[in-house]
Amino acid sequence: MIESSLEVTTPDESRRLIELEKIIEAGRQTFVDVGTALAEIRDSRIYKTAYASFDEYCAKKWNLTRQHAYRLIECAPIAKCNPQVTSLNQARELAKVPKEQRKAVINTAVEVTMRLIED
Numbered sequence: 001m002i003e004s005s006l007e008v009t010t011p012d013e014s015r016r017l018i019e020l021e022k023i024i025e026a027g028r029q030t031f032v033d034v035g036t037a038l039a040e041i042r043d044s045r046i047y048k049t050a051y052a053s054f055d056e057y058c059a060k061k062w063n064l065t066r067q068h069a070y071r072l073i074e075c076a077p078i079a080k081c082n083p084q085v086t087s088l089n090q091a092r093e094l095a096k097v098p099k100e101q102r103k104a105v106i107n108t109a110v111e112v113t114m115r116l117i118e119d
Helices: 011-026 031-044 054-062 066-081 088-095 099-118
Strands: none
Touching: 011 031, 031 054, 031 066, 054 066, 066 088, 088 099
């Protein structure tokens, strides 16, 4: 007999999972919302009703690789805290910068862009 690693969740957790999955489905292009929803699903482990691991959940439910799911999770709060960041690629690059230096990097990028536009 194979032992199942699936867990039972509360009705509130099940409802929350459905809400979060709707965000992912409707907003796949909105990486901040998707990353935030994935982080909550991972951290609360509410995927455990149907999937043995978060990686399995991402792969089977959303066809996301582990790497991309974690990239979305990492970049979402960076973009959320920095409204000038409008793409996943921008957030990925900013993630390489120490947190305390990010505002300065953004300000410099905005200044350079404005100079280029003016010329």
